[in-house]
Amino acid sequence: MNTKKKSSFSGSLGFVLAAAGSAVGVGNIWRFPYLAAKDGGGLFILIYIALVFTFGFTLLVTDVAIGRRTKTNALQAFGVIHPKWKFLGYITFLVPAMIMTYYSVIGGWIAKYLFTYLTMNGQEAAQDGYFTSFITSKAAPIVFMLLFLAVTAFVVYSGVEKGIERFARIVMPGLFLLIIGIAVYSLTLRVEDGNGSVRTGLQGLVVYLIPNFDGVTPSRFLEILLDAMSQIFFSLSVSMGIMITYGSYVKKEVNLGRSLGQIEFFDTFVALLAGLMIIPAVYVFFGTEGMASGPSLMFISLPKVFAEMGAFGMIIGLVFFLMVLFATLTSSVSILETLVANCMDIFHTTRKKTSLVIGVVSAASSVVICMGYNVLYFELTLPNGQTAQLLDVMDYISNSFLMPFISLLTCIFVGWVIKPKWICDEMEASGHKFGRKKLYIVMIRYVVPVMMAVLFLQSAGVFTMLKSLLR
Ligand code: PHE
DSSP, rough: OOOOOOOOOOHHHHHHHHHHHHHSSSIIIIIHOOOOOOOOBHHHHHHHHHHHIIIIIIHHHHHHHHHHHTTTHHHHHHHOOOOGGGHHHHHHHHEEEHHHHHHHHHHHHHHHHHHHHHHHOOOHSSTHHHHHHHHSSHHHHHHHHHHHHHHHHHHTTIIIIIIIIIIHHHHHOOOHHHHHHHHHHTTTTTEEOTTTTTTEEEHHHHHHSSOOOOTOHHHHHHHHHHHHHHHHHHTOSSSHHHHHHHHTTTTTTOOOOHHHHHHHHHHHHHEEEHHHHHHHHHHHHHOOOGGGOHHHHHIIHHHHHHTTTTHHHHHHHHHHHHHHHHHHHHHHHHHHHOOOOOOOHHOOHHHHHHHHHHHHHHHHHHHHHHHHTTOOOEEOOTTTOOOHHHHHHHHHHIIIHHHHHHHHHHHHHHIIIIOOOOHHHTTGGGOOOOOHHHHHIIIIIIIHHHHHHHHHHHHHTTTHHHHHHHO
16 A cells, blocks of 8 residues: 555545535436426435435445545455455446546536626527537537636645645535525516416425325336436445545544435435425426426526526526536536546556646547537437437446446445445444444345346336337
């Protein structure tokens, strides 16, 4: 092991904010509200909350404890624990490497929209075709992506405590205040349409929070369950080595159980607030049909909502994109940090040099992803039936395919090869109590591997294939 002093977070709060910074990202803002609207409102929320504190908790504990106990990154951690399992570190490393190629492209889109609202052109952003014409243009998406990546790389370049932790300490409270502000505003909305019918933000709140059991058959229930599970993965940034890296920066005296509980809570709370902010606003102006998923929610539907709000909507739009930019930056910092830290381990290079090199490599790969919307445009049908371009393909392979696969292997490894005690001992280091220990052991050995296997088969399209065969 190297003799250099290992970087670390200053204490528990620094770790919680940085890890929550990684966890809170576009997943909370554009994916969670959409899923809640699609999957029966409060029903989805209940299932999600139940799963975060059982299933999400198990994955988060596993990653962070591996990191802190081995004091190294995914690429080496698994091999250090058990030489035969070194391969799992390699597969895990693939995920942030793939995500990095497109995350800064999305970050660039957000920066562009913030710029649009800053320059008082928010009404333009609400025009049909604005988003498509921007992402298909040759230079602009690349320029904004480079800007976004430069900020990310600068934070990573500045180090764990002076860069990542300090950045999270400033940005996370800001993000929190902004999102609460917009959520409150969204609940006070009231609109009367041409036929005199009135829709209010509070009615939107009911749509969001009240569980809707209409048409919930067993197979529909399974679908909601799988939606919630894959959302939790992505949202908590687990099974991709990121939380292993962040765990390796946590000092031994930190009470891990408590800190991880705070991270789970924070991530879920922000997701719930994002729903509170988005669903009533979309509902008031466009009804429940207005909810779209992913990029189109954020870059097409919401600008239209802001435009409907009139002049004040331009300010709300500005605040909204500033908030999303904060959320995305802290996430992309965690991805780049993971790549840099892993490479520093292997090549024994300095942080500054490694950040620069990985920054340049990421920039080059992100340019290719930007070109996926013009020069390299194609339409591919994914196993889940969606039409994909280059960015979606990278997203699908990393999130839907690799992540459940890695989790499955990690559960087998921890639950059956090294045994859960290995993790529990780390959670109880320095005499702290591991609150949900029994739950953890049952989950990691029995429940999570089964869930992961089902999720993996679904993402690989096996269920869809079986359905069509049986028809
Ligand atoms: N957890 C982030 C979110 O919810 C997404 C993310 C994925 C961040 C991978 C870092 C790495 O949006």
